Amino acid sequence: MAALGITSPVLFQKLDQLVGRIEHRDPLELASDETFWAQVRSGYRLKPDYINLENGYYCFMPQESLENYLHHVREINYQGSYYMRTVQWSNKQYITEQLAELAGCDPGELAITRNTTESLDLIIGGMPWERGDEAVMAEQDYGAMLDMFKLQAQRHGIVNKRVSLPNHPQTDNEIVSVYEQAITEKTRLLMVCHMVNITGQILPIRKIADMAHRKGVEVMVDGAHAFAHIQFKIPDLGCDYYGASLHKWLSTPLGAGLLYVKKDKIPGVWPLFAETNREDDDIRRLNHTGTHPVATDLAIGNALEYYYRLGPARKEARLRYIQRYWTSRVRDIPGIIVNTPKEEHRSCAIANVGIEGMEPSDLAKKLIDKYRIWTVAINRPGVRGCRITPNIYTTTKELDVFVNALKELAKA
Numbered sequence: 288m289a290a291l292g293i294t295s296p297v298l299f300q301k302l303d304q305l306v307g308r309i310e311h312r313d314p315l316e317l318a319s320d321e322t323f324w325a326q327v328r329s330g331y332r333l334k335p336d337y338i339n340l341e342n343g344y345y346c347f348m349p350q351e352s353l354e355n356y357l358h359h360v361r362e363i364n365y366q367g368s369y370y371m372r373t374v375q376w377s378n379k380q381y382i383t384e385q386l387a388e389l390a391g392c393d394p395g396e397l398a399i400t401r402n403t404t405e406s407l408d409l410i411i412g413g414m415p416w417e418r419g420d421e422a423v424m425a426e427q428d429y430g431a432m433l434d435m436f437k438l439q440a441q442r443h444g445i446v447n448k449r450v451s452l453p454n455h456p457q458t459d460n461e462i463v464s465v466y467e468q469a470i471t472e473k474t475r476l477l478m479v480c481h482m483v484n485i486t487g488q489i490l491p492i493r494k495i496a497d498m499a500h501r502k503g504v505e506v507m508v509d510g511a512h513a514f515a516h517i518q519f520k521i522p523d524l525g526c527d528y529y530g531a532s533l534h535k536w537l538s539t540p541l542g543a544g545l546l547y548v549k550k551d552k553i554p555g556v557w558p559l560f561a562e563t564n565r566e567d568d569d570i571r572r573l574n575h576t577g578t579h580p581v582a583t584d585l586a587i588g589n590a591l592e593y594y595y596r597l598g599p600a601r602k603e604a605r606l607r608y609i610q611r612y613w614t615s616r617v618r619d620i621p622g623i624i625v626n627t628p629k630e631e632h633r634s635c636a637i638a639n640v641g642i643e644g645m646e647p648s649d650l651a652k653k654l655i656d657k658y659r660i661w662t663v664a665i666n667r668p669g670v671r672g673c674r675i676t677p678n679i680y681t682t683t684k685e686l687d688v689f690v691n692a693l694k695e696l697a698k699a
């Protein structure tokens with residue numbers, strides 16, 4: 288990555304050598320090659336104390352990315368304000384352009400933020416709400432965003448309508464109509480998850496967005512879990528706003544996110560941080576958050592390099608393969624409830640599983656105490672279980688341990 292004013296970072300030599308040997312292979316076939324993925328795993332420093340199936344919170348960096356990041360931290364600490372006053376902004380712009388390429392949008396429609404929360408709150412809080420306006424969202428959406436809508440209700444008198452998503456939809460239209468039924472003439476904004484964080488369900492965003500637009504409703508997508516996990520281009524989704532966390536599936540250091548705003552929607556958002564001297568359609572007027580850890584901006588470039596070198600198609604295929612590896616072994620067992628749809632295109636790495644008659648928190652506790660498996664308990668409307676999120680370093684052997692644990696617990 289050719290950042291200005293920064294000495295060369297560490298190269299991804301190990302990954303390059305590894306990928307060089309398999310480049311000709313079909314990603315779907317490679318997905319089950321445990322020898323290859325064991326080598327990817329060796330690029331990570333993993334705690335031996337437990338099997339980590341909780342990468343949904345964030346996907347910590349492989350060692351080569353970490354070394355790059357530490358290099359940037361040291362370099363910026365060496366250059367001090369000289370860096371900040373000379374090349375900070377041109378480097379940020381350069382990284383924004385790289386990110387926009389992956390997102391498939393114009394760089395002028397993309398801003399680097401600290402996370403999804405910041406990205407989406409900038410939109411929710413920056414909408415020109417009027418008393419009585421309505422917003423549509425789902426019970427299964429992320430708490431911080433639901434809370435931000437609650438604040439708008441308290442401050443501006445908007446009405447928030449929550450739908451409930453089926454865990455096992457039969458068709459896309461079933462989901463579209465759940466949202467459609469909540470829309471009235473007063474609806475201004477619809478929030479929808481690209482990938483529901485508690486179940487891993489991938490929603491048919493394009494169809495939901497087209498339906499909402501036909502009714503004059505803007506669409507904001509919570510893409511916290513989708514970006515650099517499944518392959519897509521933001522403009523193809525047809526949404527107006529998109530927020531994602533880069534420390535999740537792109538594996539940047541903590542504290543990196545993106546906000547996409549469709550060009551013609553930028554002037555309509557009221558900035559929550561003051562910024563002077565920018566045109567109304569300049570997205571940078573929305574996120575003047577002051578001095579921030581700029582080494583993270585540079586590390587986004589390295590995370591993109593890692594992602595491209597590993598290969599987006601290879602990554603997606605492996606993640607889907609390992610999720611299906613374990614869910615297919617427990618889905619039909621009495622007493623085990625998989626809260627994630629079975630159809631391939633409706634999920635990728637993330638899935639959720641519960642045991643009949645067992646509190647999610649008890650399941651999580653038993654998994655860590657008895658089997659040394661780290662997960663997170665989810666107890667939300669219609670979704671009671673543990674969220675299971677492997678990553679590219681997860682082995683099928685680890686998943687065998689998990690499957691056996693579930694079988695034992697369901698029998699007990």
Ligand SMILES: Cc1ncc(COP(=O)(O)O)c(C=O)c1O
Binds near residue numbers: 402404480509
């Ligand atoms: C669906 C969803 N939206 C938003 C967020 C918030 O992400 P962050 O804390 O990185 O802002 C999360 C975090 O897990 C999430 O799962």
